[in-house]
Amino acid sequence: xxxxxxxxxxxxxxxxxxxxxxxxxxxxxxxxxxxxxxxxxxxxxxxxxxxxxxxxxxxxxxxxxxxxxxxxxxxxxxxxxxxxxxxxxxxxxxxxxxxxxxxxxxxxxxxxxxxxxxxxxxxxxxxxxxxxxxxxxxxxxxxxxxxxxxxxxxxxxxxxxxxxxxxxxxxxxxxxxxxxxxxxxxxxxxxxxxxxxxxxxxxxxxxxxxxxxxxxxxxxxxxxxxxxxxxxxxxxxxxxxxxxx
Numbered sequence: 001x002x003x004x005x006x007x008x009x010x011x012x013x014x015x016x017x018x019x020x021x022x023x024x025x026x027x028x029x030x031x032x033x034x035x036x037x038x039x040x041x042x043x044x045x046x047x048x049x050x051x052x053x054x055x056x057x058x059x060x061x062x063x064x065x066x067x068x069x070x071x072x073x074x075x076x077x078x079x080x081x082x083x084x085x086x087x088x089x090x091x092x093x094x095x096x097x098x099x100x101x102x103x104x105x106x107x108x109x110x111x112x113x114x115x116x117x118x119x120x121x122x123x124x125x126x127x128x129x130x131x132x133x134x135x136x137x138x139x140x141x142x143x144x145x146x147x148x149x150x151x152x153x154x155x156x157x158x159x160x161x162x163x164x165x166x167x168x169x170x171x172x173x174x175x176x177x178x179x180x181x182x183x184x185x186x187x188x189x190x191x192x193x194x195x196x197x198x199x200x201x202x203x204x205x206x207x208x209x210x211x212x213x214x215x216x217x218x219x220x221x222x223x224x225x226x227x228x229x230x231x232x233x234x235x236x237x238x239x240x241x242x243x244x245x
Contacts, residue, residue, distance in 0.1 A: 093234050094175075094224040102150075102176055102222075103241040107198060109149040109180065110138045110205060110218050120239035134235040135179070135221035136242075142184055142216040144205040148196040149178055149220070155230035156192055163219065164208025168230045169196055177233050181219035182211040 094102070108115060124133045151172040158166045163181035167190070170177060184206025196202065207216050222241070223233030239245070 092224060092226070094236060098175065098224070099236070099241065101173070102171065103244070105151070105171060105198075106149045106238075106241055107147065108138070108242055109147045109220055110140045111145040111147055111201075113138055113140060115243045118239060118243060120237070122237040122239060135181075135219050136238040137217045137219055139215065139217040140205045142204075142206055144216075145187075145201045146180055146183060146203040146205060146218055148198055148200045148202050150196075151198050152178065152196050154190060154192060154194050154196050154202070157186060157190060158231075160209065162210045164211065165203070165206070166209075167202055169202075170225070170230070174227065175225060176236070177223040177225045177230060179219075179221040179223070181221070182206055182209050182217060184208065184216070
């Protein structure tokens with residue numbers, strides 16, 4: 001901008017000047033007459049000012065470099081399965097981590113029954129003392145709704161001599177088998193392969209199979225499966241999983 005002004009002063013000092021400040025054409029036939037186009041002078045001055053302003057303006061702030069966003073761990077209770085265990089080729093024994101995950105995933109599978117009302121019957125003798133019970137008996141009035149203890153899949157509706165009307169289900173990780181026995185009847189809509197939601201009514205307490213007729217209860221068993229068989233696995237005591245004891 002200063003250079004432009006100096007150029008104009010120099011011109012004024014050496015010649016006769018005719019100022020042109022519009023689109024009107026001015027003839028210049030006389031020697032020594034200089035035509036100054038003020039529109040051009042203004043444009044040059046603006047350009048010079050813009051360059052000076054750009055040179056003196058502070059550099060724009062540079063956005064910090066942000067690395068990839070790492071998502072927080074999923075809620076292990078509801079959304080993810082425990083790590084795969086080491087297996088010897090048969091149904092594996094559950095790891096401590098798997099059992100903690102399973103315990104956090106379960107509810108008492110009989111409507112209205114509190115954990116404080118449960119009694120551990122896993123090691124009680126059955127069959128005249130020839131075998132261990134390996135399940136949890138949950139007494140309740142006949143017809144009390146039986147609930148799915150966890151999210152998972154109904155693997156098989158089954159009837160056996162000992163267990164009566166039974167349901168075999170897998171949990172959400174597909175590692176554990178949940179067994180519900182002595183049912184009076186199934187809930188409407190039960191079928192092999194359907195998904196189950198925790199708390200969903202799947203049947204009703206009864207005495208089918210070898211349960212005493214005067215003692216309706218749910219026979220609830222859990223096993224660590226091998227991923228291939230819905231009816232067998234390593235038996236796990238449900239009582240400490242449900243009660244935290």
